[in-house]
């Protein structure tokens with residue numbers, strides 16, 4: 001299957017899988033295999049690219065911009081390899097992943113800057129994972145008063161910047177962090 005034929009709109013879950021609120025998930029889209037998995041598609045890219053929302057990758061892990069962010073700057077950190085369980089990762093893969101969760105947190109706080117963060121995971125379908133077949137952490141910037149009634153009653157949220165703008169800001173911010181000595 002050619003990557004170019006896959007439309008991200010068709011394989012990203014339309015429902016927002018906001019952490020700690022699995023009750024808001026109306027359904028979970030079933031993914032047949034790694035060929036139709038958004039995180040496997042981004043993992044195949046050698047370099048960061050907006051088309052796949054890939055911001056950064058290491059030997060085992062990647063940072064992806066969430067196509068349906070809860071807030072601007074909502075990042076997803078996941079392994080390069082397909083699989084839905086933390087128990088399938090080696091210690092090395094798990095450590096690499098956790099380092100990227102921390103790097104993503106630093107990135108979001110520095111770029112926006114967030115007053116707080118939601119950092120977390122819905123592990124497996126029963127816990128509300130939007131993409132249960134490919135393990136992923138959410139890193140979400142939060143501000144006091146950033147929740148209003150719209151997301152609660154209408155599953156709709158007005159965001160002040162486009163995905164393109166977020167991608168550009170985060171990519172620049174990441175370069176600044178990686179170029180500095182203090183990466184942690």
Ligand SMILES: [Zn+2]
Pocket residue numbers: 034037038039040041081082083133134
């Ligand atoms: Zn996958």
